[in-house]
Amino acid sequence: MQRMINGVIGFAKLDKTLDAQQALDELNKLEQLDWHTHVNKTCYQGEWDVVALRARHEHLECHPILQCFSLEGPQTSWMNLPILERLTCMKAFINLLQCPVRSARLMRLKPQSQILPHSDNHVSIEYGEARLHVPLSHGDDVGFYVEEQCVPMNSGELWYINTHLTHRVTNNSNKSRVNLVIDCDVNEWLACLIKNKQRNIDINYTNLTHVTG
Numbered sequence: 001m002q003r004m005i006n007g008v009i010g011f012a013k014l015d016k017t018l019d020a021q022q023a024l025d026e027l028n029k030l031e032q033l034d035w036h037t038h039v040n041k042t043c044y045q046g047e048w049d050v051v052a053l054r055a056r057h058e059h060l061e062c063h064p065i066l067q068c069f070s071l072e073g074p075q076t077s078w079m080n081l082p083i084l085e086r087l088t089c090m091k092a093f094i095n096l097l098q099c100p101v102r103s104a105r106l107m108r109l110k111p112q113s114q115i116l117p118h119s120d121n122h123v124s125i126e127y128g129e130a131r132l133h134v135p136l137s138h139g140d141d142v143g144f145y146v147e148e149q150c151v152p153m154n155s156g157e158l159w160y161i162n163t164h165l166t167h168r169v170t171n172n173s174n175k176s177r178v179n180l181v182i183d184c185d186v187n188e189w190l191a192c193l194i195k196n197k198q199r200n201i202d203i204n205y206t207n208l209t210h211v212t213g
Contacts, residue, residue: 001013003146010149013158014132018136018156020137024137027136038050048113049110050108051108053104105181109169112172115169119163125194133158135157135179136180138177
Protein backbone atom coordinates (compact mmCIF):
# COMPACT_ATOMS: atom_id res chain seq x y z
CA MET A 1 0.00 0.00 0.00
CA GLN A 2 1.23 3.49 -0.82
CA ARG A 3 -0.35 6.93 -0.87
CA MET A 4 0.67 9.57 -3.39
CA ILE A 5 0.57 13.17 -2.16
CA ASN A 6 1.36 16.09 -4.45
CA GLY A 7 3.03 13.80 -6.96
CA VAL A 8 5.32 11.97 -4.50
CA ILE A 9 4.90 9.01 -2.17
CA GLY A 10 3.59 10.41 1.11
CA PHE A 11 3.72 7.08 2.92
CA ALA A 12 3.95 3.40 2.04
CA LYS A 13 3.54 0.09 3.86
CA LEU A 14 6.56 -2.12 3.17
CA ASP A 15 6.73 -5.88 2.86
CA LYS A 16 8.56 -6.48 6.16
CA THR A 17 7.20 -7.09 9.65
CA LEU A 18 8.60 -7.17 13.18
CA ASP A 19 7.27 -9.25 16.04
CA ALA A 20 6.18 -6.24 18.09
CA GLN A 21 5.25 -8.26 21.18
CA GLN A 22 8.65 -9.97 21.28
CA ALA A 23 10.35 -6.60 20.88
CA LEU A 24 8.31 -5.16 23.75
CA ASP A 25 9.01 -8.20 25.93
CA GLU A 26 12.75 -7.63 25.44
CA LEU A 27 12.34 -3.95 26.30
CA ASN A 28 10.42 -4.77 29.46
CA LYS A 29 13.16 -7.14 30.63
CA LEU A 30 15.76 -4.37 30.68
CA GLU A 31 16.46 -3.20 34.21
CA GLN A 32 16.89 0.40 33.15
CA LEU A 33 15.92 2.27 30.01
CA ASP A 34 17.03 5.90 29.87
CA TRP A 35 14.50 7.94 27.93
CA HIS A 36 15.58 11.45 26.97
CA THR A 37 13.14 14.28 26.43
CA HIS A 38 12.97 15.44 22.82
CA VAL A 39 15.09 18.58 22.50
CA ASN A 40 12.79 20.42 20.07
CA LYS A 41 10.18 21.49 22.58
CA THR A 42 8.46 23.82 20.11
CA CYS A 43 7.18 20.97 17.92
CA TYR A 44 5.17 19.01 20.51
CA GLN A 45 2.82 19.35 23.42
CA GLY A 46 2.85 16.93 26.33
CA GLU A 47 5.66 14.38 26.68
CA TRP A 48 7.81 12.97 23.87
CA ASP A 49 11.07 11.16 24.52
CA VAL A 50 13.71 9.05 22.81
CA VAL A 51 16.17 6.18 23.32
CA ALA A 52 19.03 5.92 20.82
CA LEU A 53 19.90 2.45 19.50
CA ARG A 54 22.52 3.54 16.95
CA ALA A 55 24.73 6.61 16.88
CA ARG A 56 27.44 8.28 14.86
CA HIS A 57 30.83 6.66 15.42
CA GLU A 58 32.24 9.87 16.88
CA HIS A 59 29.40 10.00 19.42
CA LEU A 60 29.68 6.49 20.81
CA GLU A 61 31.18 7.78 24.08
CA CYS A 62 29.28 11.08 24.13
CA HIS A 63 26.26 12.23 26.08
CA PRO A 64 23.04 10.41 25.09
CA ILE A 65 21.52 13.71 23.90
CA LEU A 66 24.04 13.77 21.05
CA GLN A 67 23.41 10.08 20.35
CA CYS A 68 19.65 10.68 20.17
CA PHE A 69 19.47 13.90 18.20
CA SER A 70 22.64 14.44 16.16
CA LEU A 71 21.11 13.12 12.93
CA GLU A 72 21.91 15.74 10.31
CA GLY A 73 25.16 16.57 8.60
CA PRO A 74 27.59 14.75 6.29
CA GLN A 75 27.50 11.02 5.83
CA THR A 76 29.52 9.19 8.44
CA SER A 77 29.87 5.82 10.10
CA TRP A 78 26.98 4.77 12.31
CA MET A 79 27.35 2.05 14.90
CA ASN A 80 25.11 0.03 17.20
CA LEU A 81 24.98 1.18 20.80
CA PRO A 82 25.31 -1.45 23.57
CA ILE A 83 21.57 -1.39 24.26
CA LEU A 84 20.78 -2.68 20.77
CA GLU A 85 22.99 -5.73 21.39
CA ARG A 86 20.54 -6.64 24.17
CA LEU A 87 17.47 -6.10 22.00
CA THR A 88 18.05 -9.07 19.73
CA CYS A 89 14.65 -8.95 18.03
CA MET A 90 15.05 -5.34 16.90
CA LYS A 91 18.70 -5.85 15.99
CA ALA A 92 17.82 -8.82 13.78
CA PHE A 93 15.07 -6.80 12.12
CA ILE A 94 17.41 -3.89 11.38
CA ASN A 95 19.94 -6.33 9.96
CA LEU A 96 17.30 -7.52 7.48
CA LEU A 97 17.34 -4.12 5.80
CA GLN A 98 19.53 -4.42 2.72
CA CYS A 99 20.43 -0.74 2.67
CA PRO A 100 22.79 1.56 4.58
CA VAL A 101 21.26 2.20 8.01
CA ARG A 102 22.02 5.44 9.76
CA SER A 103 20.25 6.06 13.06
CA ALA A 104 17.82 3.82 14.89
CA ARG A 105 15.90 4.94 17.94
CA LEU A 106 12.81 4.33 20.01
CA MET A 107 10.42 7.28 20.13
CA ARG A 108 7.69 7.44 22.78
CA LEU A 109 4.73 9.81 22.70
CA LYS A 110 2.98 9.67 26.05
CA PRO A 111 -0.81 9.72 26.57
CA GLN A 112 -2.65 12.96 25.82
CA SER A 113 0.34 14.33 23.90
CA GLN A 114 0.80 15.47 20.34
CA ILE A 115 3.56 16.17 17.84
CA LEU A 116 2.67 19.41 16.13
CA PRO A 117 2.68 19.85 12.33
CA HIS A 118 6.24 20.16 11.05
CA SER A 119 8.53 18.88 8.30
CA ASP A 120 12.02 17.35 8.36
CA ASN A 121 13.86 18.98 5.50
CA HIS A 122 14.94 16.62 2.70
CA VAL A 123 14.12 13.41 4.60
CA SER A 124 12.46 11.54 1.72
CA ILE A 125 13.48 9.13 -1.02
CA GLU A 126 13.63 11.97 -3.52
CA TYR A 127 16.60 13.33 -1.55
CA GLY A 128 18.26 9.95 -0.94
CA GLU A 129 17.20 9.45 2.68
CA ALA A 130 14.24 7.47 4.04
CA ARG A 131 12.65 7.43 7.49
CA LEU A 132 11.04 4.13 8.42
CA HIS A 133 8.60 3.56 11.29
CA VAL A 134 7.57 0.36 13.08
CA PRO A 135 4.80 0.84 15.67
CA LEU A 136 5.47 -1.29 18.76
CA SER A 137 2.84 -0.06 21.20
CA HIS A 138 -0.09 2.31 20.90
CA GLY A 139 -3.63 2.89 22.07
CA ASP A 140 -6.76 2.98 19.96
CA ASP A 141 -6.91 6.77 19.67
CA VAL A 142 -3.54 7.46 18.03
CA GLY A 143 -3.22 9.15 14.65
CA PHE A 144 -0.22 9.76 12.38
CA TYR A 145 -0.97 12.23 9.58
CA VAL A 146 1.03 13.23 6.50
CA GLU A 147 -0.41 16.32 4.84
CA GLU A 148 -3.55 15.57 6.89
CA GLN A 149 -3.90 12.07 5.42
CA CYS A 150 -3.99 9.38 8.11
CA VAL A 151 -1.37 6.62 7.97
CA PRO A 152 -3.16 3.35 8.96
CA MET A 153 -0.28 1.87 10.98
CA ASN A 154 -0.62 -1.35 12.94
CA SER A 155 1.83 -2.87 15.41
CA GLY A 156 4.81 -4.60 13.82
CA GLU A 157 4.31 -3.13 10.34
CA LEU A 158 7.14 -1.33 8.54
CA TRP A 159 6.18 2.02 7.02
CA TYR A 160 8.05 4.57 4.94
CA ILE A 161 7.05 8.10 5.91
CA ASN A 162 7.91 11.08 3.74
CA THR A 163 8.81 13.45 6.55
CA HIS A 164 9.87 16.15 4.11
CA LEU A 165 6.11 16.69 3.89
CA THR A 166 4.19 18.23 6.77
CA HIS A 167 3.24 15.59 9.33
CA ARG A 168 1.83 15.40 12.84
CA VAL A 169 0.90 12.81 15.47
CA THR A 170 -1.82 12.77 18.11
CA ASN A 171 -2.06 10.41 21.07
CA ASN A 172 -5.45 10.89 22.69
CA SER A 173 -5.34 7.44 24.29
CA ASN A 174 -4.33 6.43 27.82
CA LYS A 175 -1.34 4.43 26.54
CA SER A 176 2.09 5.53 25.31
CA ARG A 177 2.79 5.23 21.61
CA VAL A 178 6.24 3.67 21.04
CA ASN A 179 7.73 3.45 17.54
CA LEU A 180 11.00 2.06 16.30
CA VAL A 181 12.30 4.75 13.91
CA ILE A 182 15.08 3.95 11.43
CA ASP A 183 16.81 6.41 9.10
CA CYS A 184 18.37 4.89 5.98
CA ASP A 185 20.27 5.93 2.89
CA VAL A 186 18.24 5.02 -0.16
CA ASN A 187 19.73 2.39 -2.45
CA GLU A 188 18.06 0.44 -5.23
CA TRP A 189 16.79 -2.27 -2.87
CA LEU A 190 15.02 0.21 -0.59
CA ALA A 191 13.70 2.30 -3.47
CA CYS A 192 12.16 -0.81 -5.04
CA LEU A 193 10.68 -1.88 -1.69
CA ILE A 194 9.05 1.51 -1.20
CA LYS A 195 7.92 1.73 -4.82
CA ASN A 196 6.57 -1.84 -4.68
CA LYS A 197 9.26 -3.04 -7.13
CA GLN A 198 8.70 -0.26 -9.62
CA ARG A 199 12.08 1.01 -10.75
CA ASN A 200 11.13 4.29 -12.42
CA ILE A 201 12.40 6.63 -9.71
CA ASP A 202 15.06 9.28 -10.08
CA ILE A 203 17.46 9.01 -7.16
CA ASN A 204 21.10 9.93 -6.85
CA TYR A 205 22.77 6.73 -5.64
CA THR A 206 26.32 8.12 -5.57
CA ASN A 207 28.35 8.18 -2.38
CA LEU A 208 26.03 5.83 -0.48
CA THR A 209 28.09 3.69 1.87
CA HIS A 210 26.96 0.62 3.81
CA VAL A 211 27.24 0.64 7.56
CA THR A 212 28.25 -2.29 9.74
CA GLY A 213 27.92 -2.71 13.45
